[in-house]
Amino acid sequence: MWLFFGFGGLCRLRKHGSNCPxxxxxxxxxxxxxxxxxxxxxxxxxxxxxxxxxxxYFDDYVLGSTYECGSVSIDQASIIAFAKxxxxxxxxxxxxxxxxxxxxxxxxxxxxxxxxxxxxLVENYLAAESSLGSAxxxxxxxxxPVRPGDTLRVRATVVESRRSLSKPDRGIxxxxxxxASQDGTTVMRAAAINFMLVRPDxxx
Amino acid sequence: MWLFFGFGGLCRLRKHGSNCPxxxxxxxxxxxxxxxxxxxxxxxxxxxxxxxxxxxYFDDYVLGSTYECGSVSIDQASIIAFAKxxxxxxxxxxxxxxxxxxxxxxxxxxxxxxxxxxxxLVENYLAAESSLGSAxxxxxxxxxPVRPGDTLRVRATVVESRRSLSKPDRGIxxxxxxxASQDGTTVMRAAAINFMLVRPDxxx
Numbered sequence: 001m002w003l004f005f006g007f008g009g010l011c012r013l014r015k016h017g018s019n020c021p022x023x024x025x026x027x028x029x030x031x032x033x034x035x036x037x038x039x040x041x042x043x044x045x046x047x048x049x050x051x052x053x054x055x056x057y058f059d060d061y062v063l064g065s066t067y068e069c070g071s072v073s074i075d076q077a078s079i080i081a082f083a084k085x086x087x088x089x090x091x092x093x094x095x096x097x098x099x100x101x102x103x104x105x106x107x108x109x110x111x112x113x114x115x116x117x118x119x120x121l122v123e124n125y126l127a128a129e130s131s132l133g134s135a136x137x138x139x140x141x142x143x144x145p146v147r148p149g150d151t152l153r154v155r156a157t158v159v160e161s162r163r164s165l166s167k168p169d170r171g172i173x174x175x176x177x178x179x180a181s182q183d184g185t186t187v188m189r190a191a192a193i194n195f196m197l198v199r200p201d202x203x204x
Numbered sequence: 205m206w207l208f209f210g211f212g213g214l215c216r217l218r219k220h221g222s223n224c225p226x227x228x229x230x231x232x233x234x235x236x237x238x239x240x241x242x243x244x245x246x247x248x249x250x251x252x253x254x255x256x257x258x259x260x261y262f263d264d265y266v267l268g269s270t271y272e273c274g275s276v277s278i279d280q281a282s283i284i285a286f287a288k289x290x291x292x293x294x295x296x297x298x299x300x301x302x303x304x305x306x307x308x309x310x311x312x313x314x315x316x317x318x319x320x321x322x323x324x325l326v327e328n329y330l331a332a333e334s335s336l337g338s339a340x341x342x343x344x345x346x347x348x349p350v351r352p353g354d355t356l357r358v359r360a361t362v363v364e365s366r367r368s369l370s371k372p373d374r375g376i377x378x379x380x381x382x383x384a385s386q387d388g389t390t391v392m393r394a395a396a397i398n399f400m401l402v403r404p405d406x407x408x
Contacts (some may be wrong), residue, residue: 088326089335102336109339111319118315122292131293134307134314134346136393138302141340148208189340 033101050101051123057130058171060195063161069124069154072116074108076148082112083120084166107145113152113188117179120154121192128198132170138191146187163198170195232343257326261334262375262400267365273328273358276320278312280352286316311349317392321383324358325396329379329395334401336374342395350391356383363395367402374399 053067054060076095083092087109098106115190122128146152159173174198179188257271259262280299287296294301313383326332350356364378367393377400383392 035285085323087322089330089337091337092264100263103377107337109322110340111315111322118313119289126293130292133293133295133311133349136314136345137341138341139340139342140344142338143340146336156392 005059035174035203047118051127053124055125056127057199058163058173059160059199060127061158061161061171061173061175061196063158066155066157067125069120069156071151072118072120073151074112074146074148075161078109079106079112079146079148083109084116087111102144104148105147107147110140110142110188112195113142113146113179114190116152117177117190119189121156121177123150127158127196132195135193135195138174138193140188140190142188144181144185144187146181150187151182152187153182154179164195168198172196172199245289255267255329255331257328259329260331261403262365262367262377263403264331264374265362266402267362267366267378270359270361271329273324273360274320275355276318276324277351277355277356278320278352283310283312283316283350283352286319287313291315291364296400307349309351310379311351312354314346314392315345317346317350317383318394320356321358321381321392321394325360325381328358329360330398336399336401339397341397342378343393344395345393346388346391347366347393348383348385348391354391356387356391357386358383372402 055067080093080095083089089109091101091103091107092098092109095106098104155178157176158173158177159176161171163171173194175192175194177188177190177192178186182187259271275295284297284299288291293313295305295307295311296302296313296316298352300310357381361382362377363380363381365375367375377398379396381392381394381396382390384390
């Protein structure tokens with residue numbers, strides 16, 4: 001389900017759920033005064049090029065800025081499917097064993113949570129035209145379990161932003177990423193390190 | 205494909221590739237003098253209970269010990285499929301765009317690499333009978349890209365091992381996890397924090 005609502009003067013396009021909506025194929029060009037949202041017709045929103053905040057290049061990631069990156073719900077079937085492929089521990093794949101286990105029920109693999117969070121960052125925070133990938137994370141924590149039916153809200157805050165000394169065409173952005181469940185409980189926290197191209201006309 | 209070969213006096217059962225082999229369903233009980241390998245017949249190796257090294261409880265994770273955790277190959281189709289769901293950046297999902305991009309070709313999402321590594325840890329290192337999940341990681345790095353056709357070898361080293369002060373039934377194991385490609389290049393490094401039950405007869 002997609003919800004449209006105003007946010008800080010920009011028309012926000014927010015995605016709820018992890019699957020690309022059928023609607024996306026029809027939203028070829030959806031624009032307002034300052035941002036063009038472009039969606040390719042094939043494979044839903046896979047190639048969305050400009051995020052809602054107009055974050056395009058390194059220069060746009062201003063120290064201290066916080067961005068709400070939307071939300072995603074997680075259900076039991078997807079928890080089990082992911083974990084059977086990548087993290088087949090009893091409390092991720094077997095509802096009966098999980099009920100008698102340390103969490104009193106099925107919980108999502110932390111890697112599943114991280115992957116869902118990443119999806120929202122790609123859609124709402126990382127600029128496709130300048131993202132050069134990630135060196136990794138300085139910290140990754142799962143302080144509370146994620147359970148079937150939870151809806152996670154993701155927020156990204158720029159905590160470090162500096163030009164590369166060795167490669168002047170890029171900068172390093174460090175981001176604290178937080179995911180909270182519907183009751184406000186933090187379920188994931190990470191400090192990610194990303195490389196981004198500087199704006200071509202920004203000079204060396 | 206499964207390969208059997210001797211290793212330090214133990215018969216090693218090593219998995220190559222990320223999918224559970226059909227063979228696994230037939231290996232109901234495979235044992236030697238010191239270790240029992242048990243595989244449930246349904247859903248391949250999802251419910252393997254005892255890992256190759258006989259790591260069962262916190263007490264078995266000895267500081268400084270290193271464990272080879274097998275290997276996994278990654279192909280272009282799986283790289284694209286994972287990334288389309290979780291990390292749809294051009295250099296993960298679009299071979300043409302990737303060829304012109306910063307890596308000169310398609311590379312795997314770091315989260316895909318991490319998930320594949322996790323699978324090998326669950327199968328070869330984390331004890332199903334005592335694993336209580338993970339608090340997270342102190343560090344996660346992807347120093348070199350993973351490309352289609354790469355085969356990653358995973359190694360786990362216990363770098364910290366201490367009993368919990370507040371919950372005497374468990375201990376905290378910190379593990380440095382390293383994944384290297386076929387030419388020895390490190391493609392992932394992590395410091396994971398896991399909670400494990402102490403052996404029931406070990407006392408408080």
